[in-house]
Amino acid sequence: MLLNYLKIAQRNLLRNKLTAGINILGLGIGIAACLVIWQYVQWERSYDAFFPDAQRIYRLNTHWGDGKLEERFATTPPPLAEAIRNNIPEVEAVSRLYYWSDFTMRPDHDFDKIFRETKVYAADADFFKVLKFKFLAGDPATALQNPTSVVMPRKVAIRYFGKKAVENNHILGRYLKGGKDGGTPWKITGLIEDLPANTHLQFDFLVSSNSYPEDLHRNQIWTWPVMHTYMLLKKDIATAAAQRKLNQLAQTYALPSLQKNNEATKSASLFLRFPLQGLRDIHLKSDLLQEMAPNGNATYVNTLSTISLFILLLACINYINLFTAQATLRAKEVGVKKAVGARGKQLVTQFLTESLVLCSMATLLGFVFMQGFYQGAASLFGKGMLQQLWSAPQMLLIGLGIVAGIGLLAGIYPALYMPRFQPLQVLKDSLPNGLQGGNIRNALVVFQFVISIGLIATTLIVNQQVSYFKNRQLGFDKENVLVIQNDREIEEAREAFKAALRQNSAIVQASFSTGVPGLQTYQTRDFSTEGNSDKGKGINWYQIDDAYLPTMGMELVAGRNFSKTIASDTFGLVLNESAVRALGLQDPIGKYLIKNAGANDEQKLQVIGVIKDFNFESLHHTIKPLALQLLSDFVFKDYVAIRISGGDLEKSVAFVEQQWKAFEPNVPITYNFLDQKLDQHFQAETQLSRVLNLFTGLALFIACLGLYGLVLFIIERRRKEIGIRKIIGASALDILFLLNKNFLGLTLLAFVIASPIAWYAMIRWLENFAYRIQLHWWVFALAGLAALGIALLTVSFQALRAAFNNPVKSLRNE
Structure with a gap:
């Protein structure tokens, strides 16, 4: 009996090649896209899971603020680890990691x-x-x-x-x-x-x-978050219990240090905490200062999961719509079979078998497409080739699950509904409205276009935000700036090295500094005005030479730049506009500030210049106060920034490498371009944009396939009606409007539903950025028009063919 059902399924597939092909292609693409995204999502969620006892390992972060300013670090102060060993017996082990x-x-x-x-x-x-x-x-x-x-x-x-x-x-x-x-x-x-x-x-x-050098190893500064600290909790210890003891350590040791020389000493809003973060949460749920590298984003991973389900759902809707629609054309076949004694169970089995066969073919095609998707995974996900996370047995089980789930879902409706009506109804061509009226199919079409319009609007807005990131004026010129990681190799010969570089006309400027925008290399120093050392402000700080501002293209709004010919500039200071506001300075030029009042490295510095605010962190964050001091001997790493004019960059880089080798023959050069480094800060958004572009296109293609197949079905059902209308004088435009008007209404309804949902989702997404685009109504209108245009083109293509057909052919069998 099963073999007979398979033969019937084969005959029906061959008889309806176009519809079957649309079904198989659409579902195959949907399955492939969904599986590729699922593998990527599984990969992102697998970070650090391979560690034994990963569920008991935590990283300690630092979160402090004074009610006006808040900072969140992925690092902690050096003495915290020893304090944990001595005060929290629930901790099995604790260790620090430090980028030296x-x-x-x-x-x-x-x-x-x-x-x-x-x-x-x-x-x-x-x-x-x-x-x-x-x-x-x-x-x-x-x-x-x-x-x-x-x-x-x-x-x-x-x-x-x-x-x-x-x-x-x-x-x-x-x-x-x-x-x-x-x-x-x-x-x-x-x-x-x-x-x-x-x-x-x-x-x-x-x-x-x-x-470590002794002065660093013994450093007991509780307000210097510089070390990544990890701890392993003992078994069966609640995280909340350990967190309470960490909070007590912060209150006992760290907060008093923060209160010292801070204007908020007596303010109840001043706080400092060491929140625990699970090891497996770091990659997707952490975007803090001093991260080891840019992490992933849980929101984006969840978004991709949703997109994958939507794409599969679109493909399934198409499949169900077309399969059930095609099944109604076989109503007379069902009626005849019932008239000659076929039982309902046999009819149910026949329809389910055909659905499972069709779905099996689509799933096999999906696995073939999936291998093709892997070839483009490097540019799409930025991860190189996606690893085959699933074994062959897993893939077999997944394939069987898809076949069973979608095949049964698509086949169950016609299988259960069609055997219910009487043969006489069928032979008189008076099918019940539940099967012939198409209300369910219309609802599914609306749902398809809600998803499509939402994806189009989302893609447009994400692309706008990424473009805004790339093109926003940052307050400096990031283009054609080569940054060398110097680490004090060229120290005494700084001026000689810059002079050697400037021998090449393509080298515009070169400078040394201990900080470069986007590298998160900044330290914090306490600054206060004269006579107000108890009202200090923690301000980002690094050192620069006299060529730094012109090299980076930064703009002075008051005062002057450092000069190597003015000895007093050793005790000079350049502030950004945010620092001037934070310190409450009126006419700041010439004012004196105290750096680290009461500490061993206390200095009295004079403000000689104010620069326009620039984004020295990611655009996810607002611009913070910044103080720049003239470069002197520095213990840690410094950088050489080299501005290159346009033209042959490769030739200019080769010249820089040659000069470096002349000065440091035993130290290989390490460099990158500043704009590429800055782009890493919105790598997750760029990746999301690429994924949305591709899979929105796939979703539209799948929706159009389904719509095209549905139009074929409608034209087939109304073939005689169209022929009669043409005979009594209907024009091709009349036929075109007749077939389009229903889909036009469905698309407009989908637009009304999709727009507020997409608007709300995008408002919430844009809240993640300190600097963001404004939402405009025309984006959603454009998404709706795009969906409408695609729907009309899809319907009209086939409708015009029907409109120009000879009506005699449609009525010949009457």
């Missing part, structure tokens, strides 16, 4: 093989008690105990010593020669498996924190 600096390294066997390492973190000895990486060699308990100890991933070891040495376990105990002269020996005490891509922890070296 760049390193120049050589393997012990080849002095001329030089590497510049920019992903080096210093970690406490207990680091591997909290975050248990897989060790290939060495003891995780002792690997970071001694100074100048190094733990590296497998791929880094291969880079230095070769694959054969790694395979033969000839890495442990060997040395790296650090520094430009190779004079500092670093002993390899651990080799770990390569870090998976789905972790927020990405490093090439871990060095022992006991290698």
Whole structure:
């Protein structure tokens, strides 16, 4: 019997090739798009899940504010870890991770093989008690105990010593020669498996924190959030209990330090907390200052999940609509079968079998399309080729689930409804309204276009916001600025290096500084006016030379720039407009400010200039106060910013590399372009825009396929009516309007439903940005017109063919 049903299904597919092809193609595309997005979403949600006891591991953040200004850091002050060890017994282990600096390294066997390492973190000895990486060699308990100890991933070891040495376990105990002269020996005490891509922890070296300079290692400043701190809670310990004790530590140690020299000393609004964040939440739910790298975004991942479901739903609606519509054309077949004795159960099985066969073909095609989608995953998701997260058995189960779910859903309506009516009804061509009237199909078409219009409007607004990010005037010129990570290699020879660069006419300016917009390298210093040291303000601060402002294209609104010929500028200060407002300065030029009043590094500085506000952080955040001081000897990393004129950038970069090598032959150059670095801050939005562009197009294509198939069905049902209308004088335009008017009304109804939903969703999304576009009514009108135009074109194409057909052919069988 089953074989007979399959034969009938085959005959019906061959008899209705176009409708079947539309069904299979639309559903196949929907399945492929949905599965690709689901894999990406699963990947994003898998971050850091591979760590043992990941559910008990937390990162500590810092959140402080005074009622007017709030700051949220992914880092904490240095003394917090020791305070946790001594005061919170519920914590099994705690460790700090600190970005120290760049390193120049050589393997012990080849002095001329030089590497510049920019992903080096210093970690406490207990680091591997909290975050248990897989060790290939060495003891995780002792690997970071001694100074100048190094733990590296497998791929880094291969880079230095070769694959054969790694395979033969000839890495442990060997040395790296650090520094430009190779004079500092670093002993390899651990080799770990390569870090998976789905972790927020990405490093090439871990060095022992006991290698810190003494002044940093013993630093007890509670208001200096500089270290990433992780802790492992003991089993069966509630997070809330640990958080309460952390809050007590903040009240006992950190808040008094914050209150010192702060105008809000007596203000109840002043607060400082160390909130816990689950390890697995960091990638998608953390966008704080001092993140290790830009993270993902849970909202966008959830949006993609929703889009994938919408696309699959559109495909399913098309499938159900066309299958049920096609089934009504076979009503006489059902009537005849019932008249000759066919039972309802047999008819139900027949329709379900045909639906499952059709859905099986669509699912197989979807898997083929999915492989094609993988080829474009690198540009779409920015992750390279999507990994095959699902095994073959999983894919088989997913395929069977899709076939069963969609196939049964599509086939159940005609299978259960059609066998109910009497053969006489069918043979008289008087089908019940529930099947013939099309109310359910109309509702599904409206739902399709609600989704389509919503996606079009959403895509337009996201594209506008991304374009706004890319083209917004930031207060400086980000184009053609090359930024070298210097780390004090070129220190005494700064002026000579800049002079050498300016020999090339393509080099407009070059400057040294300890901060560059977008790099989050800023520190905070306390500033107060003379006589008001108890009313200080924590203000972002970094050092620049006299060429920095012209190199970055920043605008002075008052006073002057630093000058290397004016000795007193060593004690000068340039503020941005926000800092002037924050400090309440009237006519700031010439005013004196006290930096870090009462501290060892207290300085009296004179304001010599005010620059126009510029965005030195992501556009997700408002512009904060900033103080710039003349560059002097600096302990940590600095940067060389080089402005290049247009033209041959590759030639200019090659010249810069040549000059660097002349000054630092033993230190490889590390650089990037400023505009590319800044673009990383809205990488998630750019990615969302790309995904929306592609999958909105797919959604419209699927909707048009379904609409086209539905028009074919309607024309087939009204073929005789159209022929009669033409015989009595109806024109082609009359026929076109007749077939279009219903879809026109459905599209307008969808627009009315979709617009307020999309408006509300986009308002909520735009709240994530400090600087954002304004929503305009025309965006939603354009989305509606686009959907209407697509619907009319789809319907009209087939309607015109019907309008120009010879009416005699339509009535020939009467």
